[in-house]
Amino acid sequence: MYSDRLFNLKSEHWVFVLEAGGSWKKVVSHENYRPHTAFARGQSISGSVVHYLAWHDMYTCAIVRFDVRSEELTTIIAPEDIRDDMSIPALEMRAELIEYGGKIAIFEHSNLRTEPCQRHLVQDIELIVKGTTQDGKVILAPVDVHSGFYILCYDLQSNDLSKVEIKGxxxxxxxxxxYFDLRLMNESERVIYLET
Structure with missing residues (x-):
């Protein structure tokens, strides 16, 4: 639960136990857990660990980590020096979680450092992060479909931005x-069939 300005947050978490007849079980919070509201765009799953971007209040960004095996839920508040750089209210921030160098990272893309020759690719276009490639490029997609559909691949190392047009x-x-959704599958994801 949260208020419209993210004050007086209260949150609880439940897991669905995957077994015949399935049931819901409340997750016991870790000692460093802080109530928060989840940010719908920033989610990452790596093995048995789920990370998601959250807000403790209007200006305090956090990463929440849930270990599926141990059912442990922890909150990692963004360091103060980073929060100072992200002095954008929660409702206006364009941030998402990415995997960078094998670790989870916050990618705030409202100020992409593009070269002058690349600016036409991102000006006046609302972008969302759809994942990262195995070689570390961030995949961005426009929120709205206008005269064509494409994705952008942003290389954080070389600061290079390339456009891939999707035809048909x-x-x-x-x-x-x-509404459209773009999902990418990596080799660690697989389909699991459940008996009912």
Missing amino acids: IPHRWFDKDC
Whole structure:
């Protein structure tokens, strides 16, 4: 639960136990756990650990870590020097979680450091992070579909931005209120069938 300004937060977490007849079980919070509201865009799953971006209050960004095996939930508050750089209110921030160098990181992309020749790719376009490639490039996609659909690959090391156009989208979808989702699968993800 949260208020419209992220004050007086209270949160509880439950897991669904995957067994015949399944049941819900409340997660016991770790000692460094802090109540928060989850940020829908920033999520990362690596093995048995789920990370997600959260807000403790309007200006305190955190990463919440949930270990599926131990059912341990911990809160990692962003360091103060980073929070000073991210003095954007929670409701306006364009941040998401990425994997960078094998570790979880916060990627705040409202101020992409693009070269002048790349600015036309990101000006006046709201982008969301859709993941990272195995070689460390951040995959960005526009929120709205206009005259074409594409993804951007941003190389954090070389500060290079490349555009990949996706063909075959019907023209009737352009400039309309529509929802699309782009999912990438890595080798650690697999389908699990459950008996009911």
